[in-house]
């Protein structure tokens with residue numbers, strides 16, 4: 268499967284040449300030698316999965332990830348050490364998180380999701396925090412919170428950007444949204460002024476709902492789809508007992524893969540983790 272996935276686009280990771288010799292087998296994979304530069308490599312060289320061991324357990328592990336099993340439970344289920352389980356999770360997500368639609372069409376809702384910043388645990392193994400204090404000390408949105416900007420069109424295509432600590436800024440909207448939106452998109456947001464100024468400057472059609480006045484829906488103008496996505500993400504994330512901010516984009520990508528069953532089998536997951544995205 269690994270070799271099939273890499274198949275058609277196999278080329279030398281050093282010089283890009285496609286003329287190769289077969290050069291024995293190592294750890295279950297065909298090894299190749301580049302005709303041009305003599306570098307040896309296999310189908311996983313240059314991917315986040317290179318040098319991971321126990322390949323026969325990968326599909327079972329990815330099966331656990333499809334139901335979003337915790338690190339510890341997945342470790343138990345496929346019989347690997349919990350540190351291995353943690354490493355695998357993030358290696359499998361490293362490219363998976365880049366599988367996303369190119370552009371949103373029609374009506375696109377955008378809204379920010381704020382999560383409490385968590386410095387702890389570059390290695391966090393899904394356990395309840397030992398110390399109490401899972402609440403922000405400052406009120407409102409502060410630099411204790413990390414912002415994920417989520418945009419979703421009415422066909423369900425979704426894009427996610429981790430913009431950093433604190434409230435989203437107009438400059439960040441300029442950075443992330445224009446490349447992700449069709450020119451004739453109608454952007455719908457809440458009343459946050461950053462969106463208004465951004466849309467005006469970028470020449471993007473924009474409508475907003477003023478949630479503070481209690482009006483949540485004006486015909487097609489609402490942010491219910493993107494807010495439902497937020498809720499699903501938060502609910503799903505709960506099982507991990509808070510994730511390190513460093514890995515937030517991995518979790519957003521993971522959730523994206525599961526939402527709407529974008530990735531529905533361990534085989535598809537494996538190909539995606541190798542950077543081979545199905546369209």
Ligand SMILES: [Zn+2]
Nearest residue numbers: 279282301304
């Ligand atoms: Zn080469």
